[in-house]
Amino acid sequence: MSAERMSGVDRAWLLMDQPANPMTIVGLIVLGEPIGREPLRELIERRFLAFARFRTRPAADTLGGSWLETPTFDLDDHLLSAALPEPGGQRELEALAGELASSPFAPGRPLWSFHLIERYRGGSALIVRIHHCYADGIALVKVLLSLADHDISGAVSVPAPQTAHDVLRSGAELIEAGVHYALRPAQAVGLAQQALGIGVELMRLATLSDDPPTRLRRDLSGVRRLAWAQALSLEEVHTIGRCLGCTVNDVLIATLAGALGRYLEAEGEPVEGLTIRAAVPVNLKQGAPGGPPDTSLGNRFGLVLVELPIGVRHPLERLYTVRAAIKALKGSPQALATFGLLSLLGNLPSAVEEYALDLLSAKVSLVASNLPGPAAALTLAGRSITEVLFWVPQSGSVGAGVSMFTYRGRVQYGVMADRELIPEPQRLVGLLASEFERLVLLVLLGGAALDA
Numbered sequence: 001m002s003a004e005r006m007s008g009v010d011r012a013w014l015l016m017d018q019p020a021n022p023m024t025i026v027g028l029i030v031l032g033e034p035i036g037r038e039p040l041r042e043l044i045e046r047r048f049l050a051f052a053r054f055r056t057r058p059a060a061d062t063l064g065g066s067w068l069e070t071p072t073f074d075l076d077d078h079l080l081s082a083a084l085p086e087p088g089g090q091r092e093l094e095a096l097a098g099e100l101a102s103s104p105f106a107p108g109r110p111l112w113s114f115h116l117i118e119r120y121r122g123g124s125a126l127i128v129r130i131h132h133c134y135a136d137g138i139a140l141v142k143v144l145l146s147l148a149d150h151d152i153s154g155a156v157s158v159p160a161p162q163t164a165h166d167v168l169r170s171g172a173e174l175i176e177a178g179v180h181y182a183l184r185p186a187q188a189v190g191l192a193q194q195a196l197g198i199g200v201e202l203m204r205l206a207t208l209s210d211d212p213p214t215r216l217r218r219d220l221s222g223v224r225r226l227a228w229a230q231a232l233s234l235e236e237v238h239t240i241g242r243c244l245g246c247t248v249n250d251v252l253i254a255t256l257a258g259a260l261g262r263y264l265e266a267e268g269e270p271v272e273g274l275t276i277r278a279a280v281p282v283n284l285k286q287g288a289p290g291g292p293p294d295t296s297l298g299n300r301f302g303l304v305l306v307e308l309p310i311g312v313r314h315p316l317e318r319l320y321t322v323r324a325a326i327k328a329l330k331g332s333p334q335a336l337a338t339f340g341l342l343s344l345l346g347n348l349p350s351a352v353e354e355y356a357l358d359l360l361s362a363k364v365s366l367v368a369s370n371l372p373g374p375a376a377a378l379t380l381a382g383r384s385i386t387e388v389l390f391w392v393p394q395s396g397s398v399g400a401g402v403s404m405f406t407y408r409g410r411v412q413y414g415v416m417a418d419r420e421l422i423p424e425p426q427r428l429v430g431l432l433a434s435e436f437e438r439l440v441l442l443v444l445l446g447g448a449a450l451d452a
Helices: 008-015 037-046 090-101 137-145 164-183 185-206 234-244 248-266 315-329 334-345 350-361 425-444
Strands: 024-031 056-061 064-069 079-082 112-120 123-131 224-228 276-283 301-308 366-372 383-391 400-407 410-418
Touching: 008 056, 008 064, 008 334, 008 350, 024 090, 024 137, 037 079, 037 112, 090 112, 090 123, 090 224, 090 425, 123 383, 137 366, 137 383, 185 334, 224 425, 234 248, 234 410, 234 425, 248 276, 248 301, 248 315, 248 366, 248 400, 248 410, 248 425, 301 315, 301 334, 315 425, 334 350, 383 400, 383 410, 410 425
Parallel strands: 079 112, 276 366, 366 400
Antiparallel strands: 024 123, 024 383, 056 064, 112 123, 224 410, 276 301, 400 410
């Protein structure tokens, strides 16, 4: 059987790996009741490995890359057990997850692992690491949630093998599209105009100034530390946004900007009037009209660069500044432009990708990702899932990432950063909670002035 070829984008994420900045997505599932190794192993075998790609390993070559079968594949190499030191609480689990996030995968094997902590706060915890080249965060979160005991909205279905008929049909669709646009030149002109807009956007991105030199732009040590914040009520976030004419995303990003400003200021950084940028992933997958969303593996997302006014002290002013910045990006071809750039770079020599990545990563200080999860409570092998979190990897010279994930009507921030940038991410997650509380207080006071 011939090896499956990698897409350009997937190869691009594979080549982004650096010793000090591995391209690893880290997930955490906390169970309210203990689970043993054998029932978990059976579940992974039956549901996770139903996706054939997870039995393969990626390999780049001069012409692209391939997914290679692993004849010696053994699930026991990827399902590992770990124990926390006393007292075995959140801080100890954060330390272990940070250590794993900094560790490379074993060579010659598929690039993923499950680490089971059988005893954690009366239940168990599961740390999952998967290389970004296998799929983007949206697909991987859905894959992990497919381990749950019952179907969830948008759950991933196992794809059927592609047949010769499918290949011929795909080719026919491409030919049909070419004929369609040849007979309808007006639509072809529209596509050409869109492509021109994407090209202009790439030129604009290339000419953006580099982000200011805060401690978030220091050289990386390769040692990652992570933490997560106490969950916020999604309904409360939504209510605050509705009262102020903003979206949930506006509120969460503005809260992040405020916390970052306060953190940097406490570290002795001058932040007054300062703006930095965050690279924010944008999902580009689309399902069939009226059908379920596209949940296939692989990477199909672009990036937009969102300005974070960390130097604006007043929460309302900061929120409306963020709202304006995000609104200006809606309808922008920036996400398509960055996706196209990654597709192109993934088919070029690695030296070209490294050069382009350095140019792009110099223009941002962190990655910020916001993913919606299921509203209903889930169980795994009969155990209640109490928390689900994830941490996004960074690339190039970017060494800090903040994730926002919604589950059971609650939103949780997760921070992962190189220790040279944010030595104690627990301090930053504490500031996230206090910044949101300041915004709530302002709304309760009717927008009155608040001493910053």
